[in-house]
Amino acid sequence: MRTTSGRRALAALAALAAGTALLTGCGGDDGGESADGKIELRVGTYGSFGFDDKTGAKLYAEYMKTHPNIKIVESNVSDGQKYWDTLKLRLSRGSGLADIQAVEVGYIAEATSPTMANKWVDLSKSGGADIGSFLDWKVKQATTPDGAVIGLGTDIGPMAICYNKDLFAKAGLPTDREQVGKLWAGDWGKFLRTGKDYQKKAPQGTSFHDSASGLFNAVVNSEPEQYADAKGQLIWDSSPGVKKAWDTAVEAARSGITAKLRQFDEKGTWNAGFKNSKFATIACPSWMTGIIKDQAGAANQGKWDIAAPPVAGNWGGSFLAVPKAGKHTKEAAELAAWLTAPAQAAKVFKVNGNIPSAKDALTSPEVTGAKMPYFGDTPVGQIYASAAAGIRPAPISRYDGQVKTFLTDNGILDIEQRGTDPAKAWDNVRKLVDDKIDQ
Numbered sequence: 001m002r003t004t005s006g007r008r009a010l011a012a013l014a015a016l017a018a019g020t021a022l023l024t025g026c027g028g029d030d031g032g033e034s035a036d037g038k039i040e041l042r043v044g045t046y047g048s049f050g051f052d053d054k055t056g057a058k059l060y061a062e063y064m065k066t067h068p069n070i071k072i073v074e075s076n077v078s079d080g081q082k083y084w085d086t087l088k089l090r091l092s093r094g095s096g097l098a099d100i101q102a103v104e105v106g107y108i109a110e111a112t113s114p115t116m117a118n119k120w121v122d123l124s125k126s127g128g129a130d131i132g133s134f135l136d137w138k139v140k141q142a143t144t145p146d147g148a149v150i151g152l153g154t155d156i157g158p159m160a161i162c163y164n165k166d167l168f169a170k171a172g173l174p175t176d177r178e179q180v181g182k183l184w185a186g187d188w189g190k191f192l193r194t195g196k197d198y199q200k201k202a203p204q205g206t207s208f209h210d211s212a213s214g215l216f217n218a219v220v221n222s223e224p225e226q227y228a229d230a231k232g233q234l235i236w237d238s239s240p241g242v243k244k245a246w247d248t249a250v251e252a253a254r255s256g257i258t259a260k261l262r263q264f265d266e267k268g269t270w271n272a273g274f275k276n277s278k279f280a281t282i283a284c285p286s287w288m289t290g291i292i293k294d295q296a297g298a299a300n301q302g303k304w305d306i307a308a309p310p311v312a313g314n315w316g317g318s319f320l321a322v323p324k325a326g327k328h329t330k331e332a333a334e335l336a337a338w339l340t341a342p343a344q345a346a347k348v349f350k351v352n353g354n355i356p357s358a359k360d361a362l363t364s365p366e367v368t369g370a371k372m373p374y375f376g377d378t379p380v381g382q383i384y385a386s387a388a389a390g391i392r393p394a395p396i397s398r399y400d401g402q403v404k405t406f407l408t409d410n411g412i413l414d415i416e417q418r419g420t421d422p423a424k425a426w427d428n429v430r431k432l433v434d435d436k437i438d439q
Contacts, residue, residue, distance in 0.1 A: 038071040039328055041335055044098030045076045046083040047264070048290045049154060049318070050352025051339055052076075055294055057347040059339060070331065078264045080104050081405050091119050097323045099332035103151055105141060105317045106401030109232065111151065112144045113398045120150035121322040127333025133342060137393050138357045142319050151319025152340040153357030155348075157285035158387035159218060159309045161191075162292060166303050167280040171201045177378070181308035188219055188248050188310045195257035198280060210270065210279040211261045212253035212416045213408035218283030220245035220404075221394075222313030227404070228397035234437070236403050237430060241394070246407070246426070253416035260416045262409070271295040277303075285315040286384040289353030293374040302376045306383055314391045317357060346370075355384045362388055399437050406432045 033040060043051070050056040052074055060072040075098060077083050084107050090096040103111050110116060124131050125148075131139055134153045142151035161184075165175040173194070174180055184190040195208035202208070209215060220226050223241025228234055236242050252258050259279045261270045273279055274295035282288065284306060292304055320336040322329055338344060345356030346366040353372060356362055362385055370381030411429040414420040420428075 036071075038069055039331055040071045040073060041100065041328060041332055042098040043072060043074045043100045043102075043335075044083075044087070045074060045102040046080040046104070047076075047078065048287065048294065048352060048354075049076075049102065050290055050348040050354050055290075055352075057344070057351045059344055059347065063335065063338060070335070072335070079266060080106075080264065081401065081409075084401060088116075091116065091323065091325075094325045097325050099322065099326040099328055100336050101321050101323060102154070103142075103319045103321050104401065105319075105396070106404055107398075108141050108151060108319060109396045109400065110398035111321065112142060114145065117144035117146070117148065117150065119324055120148070121324055121329050121333055122148035122150065123152055123322065123333055123336065124149040126330065127322070127335075127337040129333075129337035129340070133358050133360060134340075135357050135359055135362075138317070141393070141396065142321075151321045152336050154318045154320060154340055154345070155287060155316075155354035156357045156388060156391065157221075157287060157314050157316035158355060158384050158391060159221065159313045159315050160284045160286075160306045160383055160387065161281055161309050162284035162288065162304055162306050163281045164277060164279075164300075164303055165305050167203060167206055167277060168198075170203045171198045171280070173198060175305070177305050177307045180305075184310040185308065186310060188222075188244075191310045192248065192251055192255070192257070195252065195281075196255060199257055202280075206277065207259040207279045208257040208281055209252060210259050210273060210282045211263050212249040212258045213412045214263050214283050215252050215258070216245045216249035216408055216412050217315055217404070218245075218309070218313065219248045219311075221315040222309070222311040224392065224394055226394045226396075227400045228395045230395050232395060232397045234397050234399055234403065234433075236407075236433070242407070246412070246422075249412045250415055250422045253412065254422075258416060262413055262417075275300070283309070283315070286349075286353050286355035286388075287316060289372060289375065289380065290351075293353070293372065301374050304375060306375065306378050306380065308383075308387075312387055312390050314388075314393060349381070353380065353384075355388055402437060403433060406436075 051059045053061045123129055129152050138153040143149050168175050183194045198208040220241050225239050225241045227236045261273055263270050275297050322332045342358040342361035345358045345361040346364055348354050349367050350370045368381045368385045372380050406429045411425045415425050
């Protein structure tokens, strides 16, 4: 739950149980036929998937043109944790679900667990998807204990650092992406030191980095051991990766180099930070480039560039799944297969920056040679395709997403915004995990 206290987390869960407006994020009604008699397929997403016809790759329009009996309606929310809480509630009720539901990698282990696995269509048997076209480890993440594949990979999240060239220049830092990458190569500690150098000459009202919580996610996702061991059991409180990410984020928060923003906040404060150039860097998995494009806006086109991260890693990535409770599971499975196929994945990357999890798309000239007009001559495809080749996914558990939210929104954010003592914040997180998770 993306909140800043345990009480608010409980309140939000109570609101979900009561069936409040939060439920709209997963698709609204149960779908069926539209007023003109077409089959209406509802797609529930969060964040920026790049399928849409407004700022994305216009895949929905393309599909509807070749399938005149289909009408696609997307329901999108910004907060991935609230989206997942709502989706779980609707799955338990067997109603109110979209025909296709996006699932983030932090929750895929829960979606494939014995308590939830039978609620999804097996997409290795329905829809016509070529399961072998996806990265093997991506398929494994979405496979249930009995061998059903309940999700088709949309993207993965190889990391970089996106930076505002204008702000770097005004702070006396280099702007060439190769030189920028050398500032912090191999060490998140160097990244912090660069941030402190930036703040010495920072343009008024700006900070080096957007969010200590975002930095936590970047660091932990560059570590071989994160929240779970090889058996899928939680080890978050003894994990070297979590400890390193926590210490790095705490130092960033307490040294004053962050804008103290909560990523994906519902008020839009973080989004406004892009538009108003309030921060100079952001940890930048490939899907973040689409968010920068949309939120920084036309006035900032050409001001952002992409440099190598201190340490390579993979942050995020998602799947499309089809609930069995839907009215049009066959048509939904076919749409999910088409949206995630290599040709469509390459189109999304070129427009939105979501790097594909389809093997052929990853190595295609359409991806490796891609540039996004918003980032000028930056070789976006080359940067992220190269980073993707080195991904070694860490073990995951069914509770990773929930623990991550507790650590960031109930731990790091309290330190950053409220000045909470780190030891107390850590203890608060531990109490939440003990209270909410029973593995």
